[in-house]
Amino acid sequence: MKTSLPKDFLWGGALAAHQFEGGWNKGGKGASVVDVMTAGAHGVAREITETVEADKFYPNHEAIDFYHHYKEDIALFSEMGLNCLRTSIAWTRIFPTGIEEEPNEAGLQFYDDVFDELIKHKIEPIITLSHFEIPLYIAQEYGGFRDKRVVDLFAKFxxxxxxxxxxxxxxxxxxxxxxxxxxxxxxxxxxxxxxVTVKPGENAKEVMYTVAHHELLASAKAVAIGKKINPDFEIGCMVSHVPIYPYSCRPADIMAAEDAMRQRFFFADVHCRGAYPNYALKEFEREGYDITITEEDKDILQNGTVDYIGFSYYMSTVVKADITQDNTGNVVNGGLANGVENPYIESSDWGWAIDPTGLRYTMNRLYDRYQLPLFIVENGFGAIDELEEDGKIHDDTRIDYLKKHIDALELAVTYDGVPLIGYTPWGIIDLVSFTTGEMKKRYGMIYVDRDNEGNGSMKRYKKDSFEWYKKVIATNGKKR
Ligand code: BGP
Known part of the structure; x- marks a missing residue:
């Protein structure tokens, strides 16, 4: 018999500082790695510049200017009925270059103000410490997380x-x-x-594993520090989960999908188990990767395992054995949207396969593997939305996407018994797209009048999905 979602289920929305705050150099904030990335487009990569160049457009700099609109925006979130909001703390608001002795009080105060405003509206802040917002100074002077000293810089932050x-x-x-x-x-x-940028002649995979090791250490140190400060904290990891289906029942396809899935699981394996998985250690040995893992590192990893798994789910993909790997061993067709086409599934305008069942499958795989509570901290439908003359936005396709994904998560919880803390659909208010740098690719239930070139009134409008989600939350998911 169908039972409902838990009473204390967290219904929210998700955002990331650099994609919606704006105010990129306000209140003493320093530049982060995304602040020197220009706008791209679908199929056109964003350019990484070394410094901010006057003749280039950097969409993140103003974004949707939450920095100055936060009271208005939080009032809208409250009207929608959100009981939580996931966002990030921009590292460079707190430590402008990442290496200062003392934090920047104006940056700390900004988040105090935002959190107080949320709490006033009974919205619980859910916080990511690093959402692509590493200080540019650390990238340029330390080579980012290549340098082990950055572990402690992050731990201090x-x-x-x-x-x-x-x-x-x-x-x-x-x-x-x-x-x-x-x-x-x-x-x-x-x-x-x-x-990190990979230099000519370097093996990208080896560089990636070195960096990964340092980040995993930084995460584990942070977890241990956080638990000392407040044992009631729930500190999770955050992984992108794109399930990879085998192209056919041919055993080679099954094994190719399994290999590709392990590449996806690698980070969560270390975060959750506090040790390196067998297949990764074998890969280091086989490929001759020089990854230094000391006994002290092993202790740090073991003592900083996470309490829950936060994950994003947007799509699934498919792997076919013969074209699975390039000459560096990377999964070519297991990338975000580059899989072999799945004839059973439709895709968004950006080629992201729409697969609600993949969410239920993902939840079961993650829970079977780790037995830790899950939190869906990103899911959503990027689309071009039209503002009609009457100020309305009819985003039925988004409602349909979200509804089917809520159907799937409910089944995973009520039928399969997977513990789920909450659901925060991505970009609850329109914001800058991460991969393309566009405003055109919108996810929000609140429309923001701002275009790809940075023009527009910044006025906020409720989309049809606003009222729909409000009803979903008010009925704890029953009416959708
Ligand atoms: C995830 C990121 C987000 C976000 C989302 C949608 O990868 O965590 O920051 O932007 O994807 O991607 P995009 O904005 O490119 O459509």
Whole structure:
């Protein structure tokens, strides 16, 4: 018999500082790696510049200017009925270059103001410490997370945030979509996750594993520090989960999909188990990767395992054995949207396969593997929305997408018995797209009048999905 979602289920929305705050150099904030990334488009990569160049457009700089609109926006979130909001703390608001002795008080105060406003509206802040917002200084002077000293710079940033907000924030995540960078064919990910560029002649995969080791240490240290500050904290990891289906029942396809899935699981394996998985250690040995893992490192990993798994789910993909790997061993057709076409599934305008069942499948695989509570901290439908003359936006396709994904998550909870903390659909208010840098690719239930070139009134409008989601939350998911 169907039972409903838990009474204390968290219904929210998800955002990331650099994609919606704006105010990129306000209140003493320093530049982060995303602040030097220009706008791209579908199929046109964003350019990484070394510094901010006057003749270029950087969409994140103003974004949707939440920095100055936060009271208005939070009032709208409250009207929608959200009981939580996931966002990130921009590292460079707190430590403008990442290496200062003392944190920047104006940056700390900004988040105090935002969290107080949320709490006033009974909206619980859910915080990611690093959502692609590494200080540019660390990327340029230290080579990002290549340098082991950055582990302690991150741990210090985490400690400052945990201490300051210990009475306002309970749920934390360390690194957003930390496993994206496993796809070394897309240089953007190593830059945004870790502040790293691969030099000519280097083996990208080896660089990635070195960086990964440092980030996993940084995460584990942060978890241990956070638990000392407040044992009631719930500190999770955050992984992007794109299930990879075998192209056919041919055993070679099954094994290819399994190999590709392990690449996706690698980061969560270490986060959740506190040790390196067998297949990764074998890969280091086989490929001759020089990854230094000391006994002290092993202890740190073991003592900093996560409490829950935060994950994003947008799509699934398919792997076929013969074309699975390129000459560096990377999964070519297992990348975000580059899989073999799945004839049973439709895709969005950006080629992201729409697969609600894949969410239920993902929840079961993650829970079977780790037995930790799950939190869906991103899911959503990127589309071009039209503002009609009457000020309305009819986003039925988005409603349909979200409804089917809520159907799937409910089944995973009520039929399969997977514990789920909450659901925060991505980009609850329109914001800058991460991969393309566009405003055109919108996810929100609130429309923001702003275009790809940065023009527009910044006025906010409710989309049809606003009223729909309000009803979903008010009935704890029963009416949808
Ligand atoms: C995830 C990121 C987000 C976000 C989302 C949608 O990878 O964590 O920051 O933007 O994907 O992607 P996009 O904005 O490229 O459509």
């Amino acid at each position: 985490a400690e400052v945030c945990f201490t300051r907000y210990q009475h306002k924030v309970k749920y934390w995540m360390t690194f957003n979509e930390i496993n994206n960078q496993m796809d070394t064919n897309t240089p953007l990910f190593l830059w945004t996750n870790s502040g």
